Amino acid sequence: MFKAIVSASTLRDALDSVSVLVEECKIRLNEDELAIRAVDPANVGMVDLSLEAAAFESYEADGGVIGVNLSRLEDIAGMANSDDLIQLELDEETRKLHIQIEGLSYTLALIDPDSIRQEPDIPDLDLPAEIVLEGNQMNRGIKAADMVSDHIRLRVDEEAEAFYIEAEGDTDDVDLEITREELIDLTAGPADSLFSLDYLKDMNKAIPSDAEVTVELGEEFPVKLHYEFGEGMGHVTYMLAPRIQSD
Amino acid sequence: MFKAIVSASTLRDALDSVSVLVEECKIRLNEDELAIRAVDPANVGMVDLSLEAAAFESYEADGGVIGVNLSRLEDIAGMANSDDLIQLELDEETRKLHIQIEGLSYTLALIDPDSIRQEPDIPDLDLPAEIVLEGNQMNRGIKAADMVSDHIRLRVDEEAEAFYIEAEGDTDDVDLEITREELIDLTAGPADSLFSLDYLKDMNKAIPSDAEVTVELGEEFPVKLHYEFGEGMGHVTYMLAPRIQSD
Amino acid sequence: MFKAIVSASTLRDALDSVSVLVEECKIRLNEDELAIRAVDPANVGMVDLSLEAAAFESYEADGGVIGVNLSRLEDIAGMANSDDLIQLELDEETRKLHIQIEGLSYTLALIDPDSIRQEPDIPDLDLPAEIVLEGNQMNRGIKAADMVSDHIRLRVDEEAEAFYIEAEGDTDDVDLEITREELIDLTAGPADSLFSLDYLKDMNKAIPSDAEVTVELGEEFPVKLHYEFGEGMGHVTYMLAPRIQSD
Numbered sequence: 199m200f201k202a203i204v205s206a207s208t209l210r211d212a213l214d215s216v217s218v219l220v221e222e223c224k225i226r227l228n229e230d231e232l233a234i235r236a237v238d239p240a241n242v243g244m245v246d247l248s249l250e251a252a253a254f255e256s257y258e259a260d261g262g263v264i265g266v267n268l269s270r271l272e273d274i275a276g277m278a279n280s281d282d283l284i285q286l287e288l289d290e291e292t293r294k295l296h297i298q299i300e301g302l303s304y305t306l307a308l309i310d311p312d313s314i315r316q317e318p319d320i321p322d323l324d325l326p327a328e329i330v331l332e333g334n335q336m337n338r339g340i341k342a343a344d345m346v347s348d349h350i351r352l353r354v355d356e357e358a359e360a361f362y363i364e365a366e367g368d369t370d371d372v373d374l375e376i377t378r379e380e381l382i383d384l385t386a387g388p389a390d391s392l393f394s395l396d397y398l399k400d401m402n403k404a405i406p407s408d409a410e411v412t413v414e415l416g417e418e419f420p421v422k423l424h425y426e427f428g429e430g431m432g433h434v435t436y437m438l439a440p441r442i443q444s445d
Numbered sequence: 446m447f448k449a450i451v452s453a454s455t456l457r458d459a460l461d462s463v464s465v466l467v468e469e470c471k472i473r474l475n476e477d478e479l480a481i482r483a484v485d486p487a488n489v490g491m492v493d494l495s496l497e498a499a500a501f502e503s504y505e506a507d508g509g510v511i512g513v514n515l516s517r518l519e520d521i522a523g524m525a526n527s528d529d530l531i532q533l534e535l536d537e538e539t540r541k542l543h544i545q546i547e548g549l550s551y552t553l554a555l556i557d558p559d560s561i562r563q564e565p566d567i568p569d570l571d572l573p574a575e576i577v578l579e580g581n582q583m584n585r586g587i588k589a590a591d592m593v594s595d596h597i598r599l600r601v602d603e604e605a606e607a608f609y610i611e612a613e614g615d616t617d618d619v620d621l622e623i624t625r626e627e628l629i630d631l632t633a634g635p636a637d638s639l640f641s642l643d644y645l646k647d648m649n650k651a652i653p654s655d656a657e658v659t660v661e662l663g664e665e666f667p668v669k670l671h672y673e674f675g676e677g678m679g680h681v682t683y684m685l686a687p688r689i690q691s692d
Numbered sequence: 693m694f695k696a697i698v699s700a701s702t703l704r705d706a707l708d709s710v711s712v713l714v715e716e717c718k719i720r721l722n723e724d725e726l727a728i729r730a731v732d733p734a735n736v737g738m739v740d741l742s743l744e745a746a747a748f749e750s751y752e753a754d755g756g757v758i759g760v761n762l763s764r765l766e767d768i769a770g771m772a773n774s775d776d777l778i779q780l781e782l783d784e785e786t787r788k789l790h791i792q793i794e795g796l797s798y799t800l801a802l803i804d805p806d807s808i809r810q811e812p813d814i815p816d817l818d819l820p821a822e823i824v825l826e827g828n829q830m831n832r833g834i835k836a837a838d839m840v841s842d843h844i845r846l847r848v849d850e851e852a853e854a855f856y857i858e859a860e861g862d863t864d865d866v867d868l869e870i871t872r873e874e875l876i877d878l879t880a881g882p883a884d885s886l887f888s889l890d891y892l893k894d895m896n897k898a899i900p901s902d903a904e905v906t907v908e909l910g911e912e913f914p915v916k917l918h919y920e921f922g923e924g925m926g927h928v929t930y931m932l933a934p935r936i937q938s939d
Contacts, residue, residue: 277588307617372798549866551839
């Protein structure tokens with residue numbers, strides 16, 4: 199059983215955060231939250247999303263799992279205005295999801311969850327540095343790095359008490375320094391890792407520019423990015439595997 | 446003889462309504478109105494346009510016929526600001542149309558009207574249902590249908606007193622209900638027909654989102670769409686042949 | 693030695709005026725100004741740019757020459773907001789340009805100036821007519837000409853005291869008349885020349901629509917276009933060779 203009403207903007211934010219990594223996913227319709235975990239086909243980037251029951255206008259679920267095509271569901275949600283409410287109701291027998299938006303009814307055929315790639319276990323990592331910054335600061339560093347390289351280096355300078363987003367190209371280099379004063383928060387620690395820029399660009403697309411992003415970072419370790427949406431009742435964690443630094 | 450002055454926005458609305466169906470057309474320069482009738486190459490969609498002499502700042506014509514390339518004429522009209530006036534004057538000898546827009550003169554070579562496909566006779570049909578709605582309601586249904594199918598079904602439910610825009614895809618379905626209360630007007634009657642979505646999308650492109658659209662509908666019969674532009678002095682009727690419903 | 697601070701918008705205007713003609717150029721870092729001269733690969737269009745030291749927030753230079761990739765430098769300047777300041781500093785040893793924009797550091801590898809096409813000598817021409825008009829008037833004529841031809845004719849009618857931008861296509865013609873009253877200034881004289889529209893379109897892209905453009909024109913002679921940017925402290929002159937008129 200699943201029956202819920204949610205604002206179009208909250209649903210869209212949720213879908214966008216997952217669709218940057220995968221085309222199809224399982225959605226767990228838990229009693230107290232809607233939850234999605236997914237890993238991209240190359241096993242490099244993972245996402246863990248939860249949207250609390252309280253983020254919905256109304257929410258009833260009993261622990262089922264459905265499989266969905268994300269771009270299809272995004273198209274439907276795109277038919278709504280941001281403040282429209284979207285009604286979702288699962289028809290258990292036909293395995294279809296009925297979606298209602300202001301007089302418009304859409305019947306979405308679901309995908310057999312067993313045909314969808316297994317959900318990843320996102321490991322607990324005790325990463326030594328934590329940087330909290332605005333989405334648009336992250337965005338600026340990623341855009342700059344993209345001018346010169348396919349890789350991006352994130353590091354903390356413990357003495358300078360600053361966070362660095364860097365990229366080295368064949369001829370040109372880029373270096374964005376964000377000082378403790380410019381950051382929302384900084385827990386300095388030994389942290390210096392290299393990542394695929396494509397993945398970070400994709401994740402960054404889903405992060406609202408005014409969101410507070412928490413970056414957990416280590417030395418040649420995966421990075422974790424957290425942010426919230428849906429008035430704090432939606433939670434996204436990305437994890438991205440590091441590239442081995444050649445030097 | 447033809448000499449007229451018209452606002453750029455009125456001329457553009459007129460041209461757009463025809464150019465969605467054909468690339469070239471005959472324009473009848475009648476004494477009391479400018480008139481265009483055209484049918485698309487596949488004989489599926491027709492348009493009947495008239496723009497009253499009163500819609501022009503000034504209008505003199507004596508019943509001639511000219512042939513024009515519509516996209517060329519749209520490009521020229523596109524050089525004007527919306528509230529600019531466009532002067533049109535036919536040079537009978539050279540068969541060229543002189544177009545003046547605020548100091549800019551454009552000499553447009555006309556097309557021999559005899560080389561253009563014959564104008565269709567748009568049949569009088571006594572269709573049992575008439576739905577009056579806003580352009581943007583129509584647009585919403587067409588956009589939704591386009592997510593799942595190449596066909597679109599328009600129907601009236603006489604008991605529910607509502608108009609339905611529907612589409613059935615291979616796996617997903619869409620259904621937009623517009624009730625009598627949401628419609629501008631409804632004359633209910635037996636009406637249920639299927640149409641090619643591509644044609645309806647094209648016609649819809651020309652319909653201003655705030656226009657009042659009158660839909661005349663029957664059972665497996667052509668649909669007629671009427672709307673006005675140019676402060677009520679321009680009149681467009683589209684007619685679209687039905688698709689045979691397979692079920 | 694070169695060290696300067698300049699507003700992003702001024703730097704972008706300078707780069708844009710040159711990049712419409714060439715991909716790489718030499719920049720002369722003179723004591724009192726930054727100067728660029730360049731000619732396109734086909735020797736048809738030339739640009740002569742100077743940006744006075746006073747146009748910078750601060751400026752120190754001793755006459756060196758650097759070679760740059762313009763689109764790369766434009767991308768970097770594009771990372772700044774219009775009112776951001778951009779710091780430029782030449783590292784003589786590594787032959788790299790260090791660019792700083794609000795915490796972002798970019799190290800740009802320079803190009804050996806000797807590998808860049810020689811700077812043209814832009815001839816002094818005593819052209820008989822001078823037309824001063826707004827960038828958007830020029831733009832309108834170019835856009836209109838582009839509908840019918842690859843060439844554009846600029847001429848002055850000494851009796852009518854007007855400037856004409858004209859184009860003749862295979863079937864259609866375009867003629868924009870700008871009278872003395874509509875012009876900012878006119879020194880009439882025998883002037884009638886034909887130009888490649890592609891070049892004039894490119895030059896026009898760099899000219900701000902609210903700039904005052906001075907056109908120097910003769911009979912089958914090159915045209916010179918002047919405009920200013922950077923609050924009057926940046927100066928651009930384009931010279932474009934004429935096409936031989938076939939009639």
